[in-house]
Amino acid sequence: xxxxxxxxxxxxxxxxxxxxxxxxxxxxxxxxxxxxxxxxxxxxxxxxxxxxxxxxxxxxxxxxxxxxxxxxxxxxxxxxxxxxxxxxxxxxxxxxxxxxxxxxxxxxxxxxxxxxxxxxxxxxxxxxxxxxxxxxxxxxxxxxxxxxxxxxxxxxxxxxxxxxxxxxxxxxxxxxxxxxxxxxxxxxxxxxxxxxxxxxxxxxxxxxxxxxxxxxxxxxxxxxxxxxxxxxxxxxxxxxxxxxxxxxxxxxxxxxxxxxxxxxxxxxxxxxxxxxxxxxxxxxxxxxxxxxxxxxxxxxxxxxxxxxxxxxxxxxxxxxxxxxxxxxxxxxxxxxxxxxxxxxxxxxxxxxxxxxxxxxxxxxxxxxxxxxxxxxxxxxxxxxxxxxxxxxxxxxxxxxxxxxxxxxxxxxxxxxxxxxxxxxxxxxxxxxxxxxxxxxxxxxxxxxxxxxxxxxxxxxxxxxxxxxxxxxxxxxxxxxxxxxxx
Numbered sequence: 001x002x003x004x005x006x007x008x009x010x011x012x013x014x015x016x017x018x019x020x021x022x023x024x025x026x027x028x029x030x031x032x033x034x035x036x037x038x039x040x041x042x043x044x045x046x047x048x049x050x051x052x053x054x055x056x057x058x059x060x061x062x063x064x065x066x067x068x069x070x071x072x073x074x075x076x077x078x079x080x081x082x083x084x085x086x087x088x089x090x091x092x093x094x095x096x097x098x099x100x101x102x103x104x105x106x107x108x109x110x111x112x113x114x115x116x117x118x119x120x121x122x123x124x125x126x127x128x129x130x131x132x133x134x135x136x137x138x139x140x141x142x143x144x145x146x147x148x149x150x151x152x153x154x155x156x157x158x159x160x161x162x163x164x165x166x167x168x169x170x171x172x173x174x175x176x177x178x179x180x181x182x183x184x185x186x187x188x189x190x191x192x193x194x195x196x197x198x199x200x201x202x203x204x205x206x207x208x209x210x211x212x213x214x215x216x217x218x219x220x221x222x223x224x225x226x227x228x229x230x231x232x233x234x235x236x237x238x239x240x241x242x243x244x245x246x247x248x249x250x251x252x253x254x255x256x257x258x259x260x261x262x263x264x265x266x267x268x269x270x271x272x273x274x275x276x277x278x279x280x281x282x283x284x285x286x287x288x289x290x291x292x293x294x295x296x297x298x299x300x301x302x303x304x305x306x307x308x309x310x311x312x313x314x315x316x317x318x319x320x321x322x323x324x325x326x327x328x329x330x331x332x333x334x335x336x337x338x339x340x341x342x343x344x345x346x347x348x349x350x351x352x353x354x355x356x357x358x359x360x361x362x363x364x365x366x367x368x369x370x371x372x373x374x375x376x377x378x379x380x381x382x383x384x385x386x387x388x389x390x391x392x393x394x395x396x397x398x399x400x401x402x403x404x405x406x407x408x409x410x411x412x413x414x415x416x417x418x419x420x421x422x423x424x425x426x427x428x429x430x431x432x433x434x435x436x437x438x439x440x441x442x443x444x445x446x447x448x449x450x451x452x453x454x455x456x457x458x459x460x461x462x463x464x465x466x467x468x469x470x471x472x473x474x475x476x477x478x479x480x481x482x483x484x485x486x
Contacts, residue, residue: 005158006237012163013236014248019166019322020232021223021253022173024105027316028289030217031261032280035193035268037213040200045214050222050250053215053425056417057224057382058246059410060389063401065233066240071330071337072227074479080388085475086468087384091227092334093464094377096349098226099327101360101370103150103353106324107142108133109317112290116310126294130286139361144354150324151350154332155343158235162325173318176311177256180263183308184270192274193266212432215425220375222253225382228326231333241407260315264293271296289316328353338478365451372452373460376433380461383426386418394418 007013034042068078076088111133115121121129133139153161184190204210223229229249233240269277280292293312297305328349335345360367389397394415402409437453438445444453468475 006235007163007232008159010237010240010245012159012167013232013240014245014252015166015170016162016232016326017229017245017249018252018256019170019173020228020326021221021249021323022170022256022319023221023223023323024102024109024289024316024320025217025221025285026253026257027177027260027264027319028285030221030257031264032283032285032288033213033217034261035196035265038201038204038207038210039196040198041202041204041207042210042214043198044200044205045211046218047254049211049215049218049425050254052417052421053382054218054222054224054253055246055250056414056422057385058222058229058249059242059414060385060397060418061224061227061230062233062236062242062246063397064389065230066236066238066242069234070479070482071231071234071333073334073475074337074482075230076384076388077476077479080391082476083472084388084391085479086465086472087388088227088479089468089471089475090377090464091225091381091384092330093468094374094381095226095228095327096331096334096352097370097374097377099324099331099353100357101367101374102320102324102327103147103357104139104143104361104367106146106150106317106320107139107144107361108286108290109313109320110145111138111142112294113310113313113317116294116306116313120306121294121298121309126291126298130290134286134364135362140358143357143361146321146324147328147350147353147357149321150328151346151353153325154328155346162232162329165325166322169318169322173315173322174256174259176315176318177259177263180308180311180315181259184263184266187266187270187302189270190266193269194262196269197261197265208432212429216379216429216433219379219382219429221257222250223323223326224250225385226330226378227381227385228330231330232326234333239406241405242401243405243408243410256319263312264288267296267302268292271299271301337482338475339482369451369456372437373457376430376457377461379426379429383423386422386426389418 007016034046064075064079068075070078071088072091073085073088076084076091080087153165155161156164185194219225268280272280280288283292294309296302297309297312299305302308331349331352332342332345335348336342340348360370398410398415434445434454434457441450441453444450444455446455447453448455448459450456
């Protein structure tokens with residue numbers, strides 16, 4: 001793919017951006033977190049988080065990508081200054097580290113989709129099926145399969161690969177989610193789940209945990225601050241509207257999350273007694289997707305459940321793969337910007353993804369550790385984008401954008417969010433999650449071997465940041481050598 005390749009249309013860019021944003025977390029995390037933390041109150045806080053954290057960061061990424069036509073390192077150097085190459089490096093490494101274990105998740109989804117289509121699942125045996133599968137040789141095979149699909153798409157380039165596949169994957173994903181949601185609300189007793197999901201218990205808005213969970217979900221779900229939209233917008237046609245595209249990406253992501261919640265929460269409350277319904281939320285992401293949902297779809301009270309299970313896993317697989325493609329492209333673009341030939345970069349990312357994904361595929365403790373460390377690392381990544389934008393000059397960015405924008409301009413709300421709200425939200429979320437880890441395991445703050453905790457994050461982030469600090473000058477020179485906007 002040449003450097004001048006672009007998305008062929010706004011729709012191509014939007015479908016790719018939505019595919020980047022809508023991932024497995026929309027389907028397996030959002031419904032249980034929304035149900036567990038206040039329903040309607042959580043929804044209100046979640047919408048506030050969308051406009052206070054996610055959309056402002058998406059705007060920063062889109063503007064930087066379209067303006068610089070570079071990956072994270074080059075974009076930070078161009079926008080924040082030569083001393084900020086390390087920040088772009090952290091963004092790239094953080095997202096690539098997530099790709100290593102997210103490819104494992106994508107492999108799980110492919111396995112369960114294939115099994116539900118060709119072999120079927122038994123509702124009474126789903127726990128033993130999961131126990132036998134996780135950590136087995138099949139997880140390695142499925143990791144390789146998921147990576148192979150994503151790498152093949154990226155190898156074909158922007159128009160023939162990412163854009164063409166996104167135009168199929170994303171509409172199919174939304175159709176499947178809509179069909180599952182319609183079927184769920186038709187179940188007898190579904191109103192209990194809808195009430196749990198949307199009842200506005202306004203007093204819960206006074207609880208800090210509701211707000212922190214909502215901001216965390218929005219940060220992790222939309223892809224804001226990951227650097228993925230920065231990469232995709234680097235392939236945007238000149239004149240693409242920054243604000244409109246960023247709003248559509250954020251709102252489209254939330255729409256997918258709502259459809260998933262409507263498909264899952266009413267199903268849970270319609271088919272389970274209230275005490276067991278509460279257990280589902282406590283089962284975690286893997287427990288919801290691979291144990292509880294098969295049980296519910298295959299129970300005697302759910303006619304047509306086998307087909308609905310296929311729809312569920314097809315949705316999960318499409319969401320996972322569309323995000324994995326964006327992560328692979330991020331890794332490839334980052335290497336290309338450092339002077340590597342694109343085909344070589346694709347091969348390097350593929351080999352690294354499989355090799356470094358193996359520990360997460362074979363050992364769940366490694367998977368959970370990497371999910372913890374680099375999931376929180378995404379909050380750091382978003383904070384770095386906010387600080388880089390402030391360094392560049394938020395007023396300057398607003399003036400430059402508004403001078404050329406044909407659509408909505410950037411108001412003072414944008415500057416307020418990036419300069420003040422995002423840094424405060426970052427500190428609150430990070431402190432709270434570290435405090436949560438200490439409450440789970442009091443020794444985790446000093447034991448770097450703990451799966452979750454303060455010390456394991458500081459150790460892994462510290463090693464990366466020290467290395468990037470020493471490499472900052474080299475990164476800057478390589479990114480500058482790769483050239484400016486094409």
